Structure formats: structure tokens, C-alpha cells
Amino acid sequence: MVQLDLIELADLVRPEQLVAEILRQNPQLPIPVPIEELAHLAGISKIEAFDSVGFEGALLTNATKSEGAIFFSSLSPRPRQRFTIGHELGHFLLPWHRQTSFQCTAEDISSRSKKDWELQANQFAAELLAPEPLVRRLLRPLKEPELVHILQLRDEFGTSFEMTARRVVELNDYACAVVFSKDDVVRYTIRSEFFTEWLSVRKGDRLPAQSPSRNATSDPEEWHEIEAHWWLAEPTGRSHQPETIYEQTLVQDFGHKVTLLTYEPE
Known part of the structure; x- marks a missing residue:
């Protein structure tokens, strides 16, 4: 009660x-x-x-x-x-x-x-x-973030996909980020505290030309590996950055897309 x-x-x-x-x-x-x-x-x-x-x-x-x-x-x-x-x-x-x-x-x-x-x-x-203790409890056994996890938690919490995605990334113990876009133009991005690289795209930028997220269709369970420089800014004060980055994309209605990014920390 x-x-x-x-x-x-x-x-x-x-x-x-x-x-x-x-x-x-x-x-x-x-x-x-x-x-x-x-x-x-x-x-x-x-x-x-x-x-x-x-x-x-x-x-x-x-x-x-x-x-x-x-x-x-x-x-x-x-x-x-x-x-x-x-x-x-x-x-x-x-x-x-x-x-x-x-x-x-x-x-x-x-x-x-x-x-x-x-x-x-x-x-x-x-x-x-989407209370932090409950989100963390449900994320723990799921391990590395995936879009299907966000879909699962969305249904459990009765929240929108966008809000759930924000909470999942904010409370994640892995290096992950999510990019919200409309008509292939970035609306905003969210990074977990373990995603220490800077993204090369900002609000108003187009999605990277070589990113599979530019496709009109997507399978939210499919991972794509591409060269990291398409998503990550040039490092400053460090000699290198991850060579590759992994992405998943969910295509939504009215031109909206959600792209999940992750990489293996050095």
C-alpha cells in the first residue's frame, strides 16, 4: 500500500x-x-x-x-x-x-x-x-547497455522511450551515450559519466555521414562498428582515442531517431 x-x-x-x-x-x-x-x-x-x-x-x-x-x-x-x-x-x-x-x-x-x-x-x-534505485536494480543484471533494454524498462515503468533512454544512460555504469535526432539533425545528446570522450556532434548538426544511423530503417538489436572519429571529437591533451565505436539506432515516427553509442574504454 x-x-x-x-x-x-x-x-x-x-x-x-x-x-x-x-x-x-x-x-x-x-x-x-x-x-x-x-x-x-x-x-x-x-x-x-x-x-x-x-x-x-x-x-x-x-x-x-x-x-x-x-x-x-x-x-x-x-x-x-x-x-x-x-x-x-x-x-x-x-x-x-x-x-x-x-x-x-x-x-x-x-x-x-x-x-x-x-x-x-x-x-x-x-x-x-523512474527512481534511481529501481532503475539501477533492473540494469545490473542486463550488463552492457542495449536499446532493447531501454524498450524493456520503458514498458516496465510506463514511461516514454525518450525519458527512459535518458535515465538508462544517466544511471549506467558503462561508457554509453544517446543521441536524439529528428530528420537526421541532432536535437540533443546525453552521456553516462563513464563516456569520457567528447562527441563531435552537437545540437543542430547532421548525423555523421558514414553512420548507419542515417539509414531510414533500423533494427534496434543490431550493432554497427564504425571508425570512432565519425562520432568522437579529436582528443586534446591525450595521444589517442578509441579506434572504433559501436552504435544501435531506433527509427521512430515523424523523423525521430534514437542512437545509442558505446566504446571499449582504453
């Missing part, structure tokens, strides 16, 4: 602190994380879908934040809706988010947001829906 002692949350001001306390109170937290149940225990009396093309989610609350209502877009896929609920719950629980109403666009609930409170609400949602 999920529980929530709000008194223990009262003095916590950072997303990771709030999530850590929720996990402490719920050591057997089930997955997918019951985000609606947690929201109701926090004081959210209403969670409803609404038809909107302008806003992804909204929070209405009283001045003391003793109760509130969360609304999410009925047009979004279910994993996106769960993230939106988590995002608005973050606004509700973070004490310095003092507004009594938030209307959040698709950009607010994405990696493109530049607003501090939206970034923190996103962090809260990601860490709550």
Missing part, C-alpha cells in the same frame, strides 16, 4: 530530496509508479484529462497548497500523460513554486525548457517515475 506523510516532505526544497523521502516512506514502491495515487495522497483532489492543443498540463491550487487539481492533455500518449501528472505534482510539492496556477506547454515539459521551475518539475517527474 502506498503512503505519504506530508509532514516529512514539508521542509524539502529540491526534487531529489522529495523523491528520496517518498521512496523512504515506500520501500516497496510498485512499478509502474502509481503516480495518480501519490498525487491524491499529496492533496490533489482532481486529476482530469482536457482537450487542448496549446497546453500539455495545468495545476490549480489554493494559496497554502493544501489541495489542488491537475489537468493533462487527452491528446497525448499515456506515458506522456503520466509524466505530465508527475510534472504538475512537482509544482505542487516544491515549496518555492508559489503560484496558485501553472499552465505548462509541451516545451515546458521537455528538455527544451529554459525555466528553472519547469526544469525542476521535470526532474521531479523523471526521478519519481
Whole structure:
């Protein structure tokens, strides 16, 4: 049974602190994380879908934040809706988010947001829906990262593939990185702490010309080995870099692709 002692949350001001306390109170937290149940225990009396093309989610609350209502877009896929609920719950629980109403666009609930409170609400949602201890526990027996592992965890956590990929890379004990692109143009990249090389592509760059990721089709279980210089920047202060790099690519709808990169550390 999920529980929530709000008194223990009262003095916590950072997303990771709030999530850590929720996990402490719920050591057997089930997955997918019951985000609606947690929201109701926090004081959210209403969670409803609404038809909107302008806003992804909204929070209405009283001045003391003793109760509130969360609304999410009925047009979004279910994993996106769960993230939106988590995002608005973050606004509700973070004490310095003092507004009594938030209307959040698709950009607010994405990696493109530049607003501090939206970034923190996103962090809260990601860490709550895919908690670090649970992600690490599931990754441990899987060993080296693969796209099929991300697909597996996506289904287990009820999260989007993109959010799951970010969490898998951020919490991985192997040298891996993921490149998110649209129409063969890089949107952004994420590296694990063990991926110590610098990527040669940045936001707005085209995918490397010799990379199989440029193909229109892909098998997410197939690995490709190519010369590392196509993906890695020239080393500075070191005499060499890995000679080859391995990649897997998942082709998604509307020109989106996710490319997983890994190499053997020297």
C-alpha cells in the first residue's frame, strides 16, 4: 500500500530530496509508479484529462497548497500523460513554486525548457517515475547497455522511450551515450559519466555521414562498428582515442531517431 506523510516532505526544497523521502516512506514502491495515487495522497483532489492543443498540463491550487487539481492533455500518449501528472505534482510539492496556477506547454515539459521551475518539475517527474534505485536494480543484471533494454524498462515503468533512454544512460555504469535526432539533425545528446570522450556532434548538426544511423530503417538489436572519429571529437591533451565505436539506432515516427553509442574504454 502506498503512503505519504506530508509532514516529512514539508521542509524539502529540491526534487531529489522529495523523491528520496517518498521512496523512504515506500520501500516497496510498485512499478509502474502509481503516480495518480501519490498525487491524491499529496492533496490533489482532481486529476482530469482536457482537450487542448496549446497546453500539455495545468495545476490549480489554493494559496497554502493544501489541495489542488491537475489537468493533462487527452491528446497525448499515456506515458506522456503520466509524466505530465508527475510534472504538475512537482509544482505542487516544491515549496518555492508559489503560484496558485501553472499552465505548462509541451516545451515546458521537455528538455527544451529554459525555466528553472519547469526544469525542476521535470526532474521531479523523471526521478519519481523512474527512481534511481529501481532503475539501477533492473540494469545490473542486463550488463552492457542495449536499446532493447531501454524498450524493456520503458514498458516496465510506463514511461516514454525518450525519458527512459535518458535515465538508462544517466544511471549506467558503462561508457554509453544517446543521441536524439529528428530528420537526421541532432536535437540533443546525453552521456553516462563513464563516456569520457567528447562527441563531435552537437545540437543542430547532421548525423555523421558514414553512420548507419542515417539509414531510414533500423533494427534496434543490431550493432554497427564504425571508425570512432565519425562520432568522437579529436582528443586534446591525450595521444589517442578509441579506434572504433559501436552504435544501435531506433527509427521512430515523424523523423525521430534514437542512437545509442558505446566504446571499449582504453
